[in-house]
Amino acid sequence: xxxxxxxxxxxxxxxxxxxxxxLLAGVKGAxxxxxxxxxxGGGVVDAVEAAVRSMEDEEIFNAxxxxxxxxxxxxxxxxxxxxxxxxxxxxxxxxxxxKNPISLARLVMxxxxxxxxxxxxxxxxxxxxxVVPLQPGALVTDASKKALAKWREKQxxxxxxxxxxxxxxxxxxxxxxxxxxxGGRQGKLAGRSSDTCMIGSGxxxxxxxxxxxxTGHGETIAKFxxxxxxxxxxxxxxxxxxxxxxCVELMTKRLNNTAGAITLSNRGEVGVAFSTNRMSWAYQxxxxxxxxIDKNERHIEKV
Amino acid sequence: xxxxxxxxxxxxxxxxxxxxxxxxxxxxxxxxxxxxxxxGGSVVDAVEEAVKSMEDDEAFNAxxxxxxxxxxxxxxxxxxxxxxxxxxxxxxxxxxxAHPISLARLVMxxxxxxxxxxxxxxxxxxxxxxxxxxxxxxxxxYAREALEDFKKHGDNRTExxxxxxxxxxxxxxxxxxxxxxxxxxGGINGKMVGRSSDTSIIGSGxxxxxxxxxxxxTGHGESIARFxLAHAIIYEMKNGSSAAVATANTLKAMTEKLKNTAGAIAISKGGDLGIDFTSKRMAWAYQIKDEIHFGIEHGQHTKEKAKN
Numbered sequence: 001x002x003x004x005x006x007x008x009x010x011x012x013x014x015x016x017x018x019x020x021x022x023l024l025a026g027v028k029g030a031x032x033x034x035x036x037x038x039x040x041g042g043g044v045v046d047a048v049e050a051a052v053r054s055m056e057d058e059e060i061f062n063a064x065x066x067x068x069x070x071x072x073x074x075x076x077x078x079x080x081x082x083x084x085x086x087x088x089x090x091x092x093x094x095x096x097x098x099k100n101p102i103s104l105a106r107l108v109m110x111x112x113x114x115x116x117x118x119x120x121x122x123x124x125x126x127x128x129x130x131v132v133p134l135q136p137g138a139l140v141t142d143a144s145k146k147a148l149a150k151w152r153e154k155q156x157x158x159x160x161x162x163x164x165x166x167x168x169x170x171x172x173x174x175x176x177x178x179x180x181x182x183g184g185r186q187g188k189l190a191g192r193s194s195d196t197c198m199i200g201s202g203x204x205x206x207x208x209x210x211x212x213x214x215t216g217h218g219e220t221i222a223k224f225x226x227x228x229x230x231x232x233x234x235x236x237x238x239x240x241x242x243x244x245x246x247c248v249e250l251m252t253k254r255l256n257n258t259a260g261a262i263t264l265s266n267r268g269e270v271g272v273a274f275s276t277n278r279m280s281w282a283y284q285x286x287x288x289x290x291x292x293i294d295k296n297e298r299h300i301e302k303v
Numbered sequence: 304x305x306x307x308x309x310x311x312x313x314x315x316x317x318x319x320x321x322x323x324x325x326x327x328x329x330x331x332x333x334x335x336x337x338x339x340x341x342x343g344g345s346v347v348d349a350v351e352e353a354v355k356s357m358e359d360d361e362a363f364n365a366x367x368x369x370x371x372x373x374x375x376x377x378x379x380x381x382x383x384x385x386x387x388x389x390x391x392x393x394x395x396x397x398x399x400x401a402h403p404i405s406l407a408r409l410v411m412x413x414x415x416x417x418x419x420x421x422x423x424x425x426x427x428x429x430x431x432x433x434x435x436x437x438x439x440x441x442x443x444x445y446a447r448e449a450l451e452d453f454k455k456h457g458d459n460r461t462e463x464x465x466x467x468x469x470x471x472x473x474x475x476x477x478x479x480x481x482x483x484x485x486x487x488x489g490g491i492n493g494k495m496v497g498r499s500s501d502t503s504i505i506g507s508g509x510x511x512x513x514x515x516x517x518x519x520x521t522g523h524g525e526s527i528a529r530f531x532l533a534h535a536i537i538y539e540m541k542n543g544s545s546a547a548v549a550t551a552n553t554l555k556a557m558t559e560k561l562k563n564t565a566g567a568i569a570i571s572k573g574g575d576l577g578i579d580f581t582s583k584r585m586a587w588a589y590q591i592k593d594e595i596h597f598g599i600e601h602g603q604h605t606k607e608k609a610k611n
Contacts, residue, residue: 076423087529087561093395093499094420114498115525118396119421121378121497185416191423192416193395193503200506200531219417223389225506228531232538255389 001174001268003044005034006283007051009061010163011216011260011276020293022060023280028291030054032303034167035284044171045083045106048179051167052079052102056181063165064100065139067183069148070190075139077183078197079105080116084176084207084266089115093197095122097133102181104131116197144183151187163279164196166203166213168264176211176264178203178227185218195221200228210234210266212244216259216276224251230263230271240264240271248273304480304574305591308336310353311578312363312586313469314522314566322599324362325586330597332356334609336473337590346475347385347408350485353473354381354404358487361443365471366401368443369489371450372496377441379489380503381407382418386482386513391417395503397424399436404487406433418503446489453493469585470502472509472519474570482517482570484509484533491524501527506534516540516572518550522565522582530557532565540571550577557581 009027014020034051038044056064067075079101080091090109093116098104104126108117117125123133164182180203182196195201195218204227205211212227221227226247233243240263252258252275260274262281272281274295282291289301312329336353340346358366369377381403382393392411394403395418409431410419419427429435470488486509488502501507501524508524510533511517518533527533532553539549546569558564558581566580568587578587578598588597593609 082529089529094423112495113525114495115528116499116504117495117497118499119423119497121396121421121495124496189414189416189419189423190426191419191421192414193393193418193420197499198504198506199528200504200534204531219415222417222505223391225510225531225534228506228534232535236542 001170001172002285003038003171004264004268004270004283004285005031005038005047005051005167005169006262006264006270007031007034007167007281008213008215008260008262009055009165009280011274011279012163013276014278020278024291024293026055026058026060027280027282028289031282031284031289034169038169038171044169044175044177047169048167048177049081049102049106052165052179052181053100055165056100056102059141061165062163062183063181066141066144067139068186069140069144070188070192072190073148075183077101078194079181080197080199080203081105081109081179082177082199082203082205084205084211087206089199091116091197091199092122093118093193094191095119097136097138098123098126098131099134102179115199147186164215166215166262168211168213168262170264170268174207174266176205176207176266178205178211178213180213194218198222200225202227204228204231206231207266210240210264212261212263214259214261215279217257220251220255220257221259223255226251226259226261230261234265240269244271244273248275304476304478306340306477307570307574307589307591308333308340308349308353308473308475309568309570309576309589310336310473310587311519311521311566311568312357312471314564314580314582314585315469316582317584321362326597326599328357328360328362329586329588330595332473333588333590333595336475340475340477346477346481346483347383349475350473350483351383351404351408354471354485354487355402357471358402358404363471364469364489365487366403367441369441369446370492371442371446372494372498374496375450377489379403380500381487382503382505382509383407383411383485384483384505384509384511386511386517389512391505393418393503394424395420395499396497399438399440400428400433401436404485417505449492470521472521472568474517474519474568476570476574480513480572482511482513484511484517484519486519500524504528506531508533510534510537512537513572516546516570518567518569520565520567521585523563526557526561526563527565529561532557532567536567536569546571546575546577550579554579554581
């Protein structure tokens with residue numbers, strides 16, 4: 001099996017072309033980071049975690065640093081991670097002041113009998129495992145403050161300019177993993193939890209079938225159980241590309257809201273689809289990097 | 304379509320002493336839900352009322368009578384979903400609220416969101432005029448003893464030794480074929496503070512789609528979440544399986560794969576029912592016309608005339 005690391009930097013309107021270029025640079029970097037981990041002795045879970053961490057650390061993405069703000073001007077984050085070998089999973093929701101929620105989600109998976117920790121409990125768990133919380137406000141950026149102010153003025157259901165980040169990976173033995181992380185929706189109520197912490201909506205991985213990470217209008221993704229729907233479609237024989245395209249389309253038609261997803265089948269095939277205006281994505285396979293952000297756009301570069 | 308309200312009171316290792324309490328509780332809940340439908344209420348009203356009656360009932364691990372977390376406190380999860388438009392609402396790790404299922408419904412109806420957690424959920428409750436109970440009001444004697452038991456023997460179970468307790472849920476279909484599902488829980492005995500469950504996850508604890516069916520699950524929460532149990536059952540029904548076959552097969556697959564037990568109730572869009580569990584017991588009941596059907600043991604299906 002040829003190892004692959006496929007990432008997305010969020011589905012949304014992304015009307016600013018300059019931002020689009022930054023997002024592309026970010027996802028390309030994340031795919032390379034994940035791929036390097038995978039091909040230098042790291043496991044597939046390490047690889048997707050590393051790819052997502054790199055995007056959490058970059059201000060341009062709506063995850064970790066640079067997360068959108070809730071109604072009270074604070075950052076509350078969700079993340080989930082899943083291993084295809086035995087369906088182990090871990091997630092956190094509405095957690096504050098943690099630099100890398102995806103790593104905290106991984107700790108939930110590795111160090112507890114649970115799959116999801118919320119709010120204060122999640123933060124306490126972090127401290128128990130020597131993860132030092134940041135100063136309150138450390139993850140708030142000028143850009144996110146400005147964005148919230150603009151949103152308050154308009155008070156409109158702003159189609160997410162920024163989106164969730166995620167990664168799926170397959171190693172040389174066919175082992176799969178998926179990881180997703182987000183700051184959620186602009187101006188959301190305090191405590192608003194998202195599809196990103198939900199196994200089956202934001203994230204899913206099963207070595208018998210494939211791995212998926214989703215992004216876009218969270219409420220819609222959750223109602224449709226998008227990740228699990230794509231998995232089930234592949235189980236019934238659809239290719240990664242067909243399953244992703246069909247499920248995203250079905251969801252969009254039924255619920256009138258948009259989203260995107262990245263998928264790997266257990267044979268290493270790639271699926272990328274989105275009904276939003278744009279979705280930044282990139283994957284590395286061998287020494288080639290594939291990437292895009294607009295519909296039907298697909299570039300290839302030698303690494 | 305003949306209206307039906309089908310409820311469960313939790314799957315697990317229910318001890319003999321708790322069996323009568325559970326059976327009485329689920330029969331009462333099913334008839335309460337059914338009465339709502341008969342008097343012109345919606346399917347959402349029906350499942351909400353059925354679940355509320357079990358949240359009030361100490362015999363069940365939801366609302367009052369919820370199991371405790373490691374700090375000795377009650378933290379609850381609940382979700383509700385409408386089959387007509389897939390709208391849903393949920394709360395997770397919410398404290399000191401008598402009816403988490405009603406709060407979940409408010410999230411669905413009064414916010415653009417589908418799930419509120421922790422402090423945020425409690426604050427939303429206050430803003431909505433939902434009373435906050437004094438701290439500790441939902442802690443029952445049995446739950447306290449169950450936690451002591453856990454601290455001594457260190458074993459997370461949804462149904463504990465002498466203190467049988469489990470998640471509750473309801474699914475319903477009305478005369479027009481509209482469906483809803485609702486699930487509510489106190490979680491797992493001795494869980495970590497902040498531990499959220501399958502019951503707060505659409506697709507795991509709860510699902511409803513008028514094109515397919517409605518499902519509510521119960522049992523080992525982490526396994527249910529990893530398997531996306533409710534959605535997996537829905538998927539089988541979508542592909543032509545009856546509610547009974549979909550429920551049985553999916554539960555079997557989950558239990559085989561993840562080595563943990565669960566139970567589920569389901570209604571298909573044709574009105575046929577699925578009731579199954581791989582745990583030792585699961586209390587369930589449904590009302591159709593003037594008959595109440597119920598059971599708790601494997602293979603048990605008892606019928607009696609409804610009292611209302």
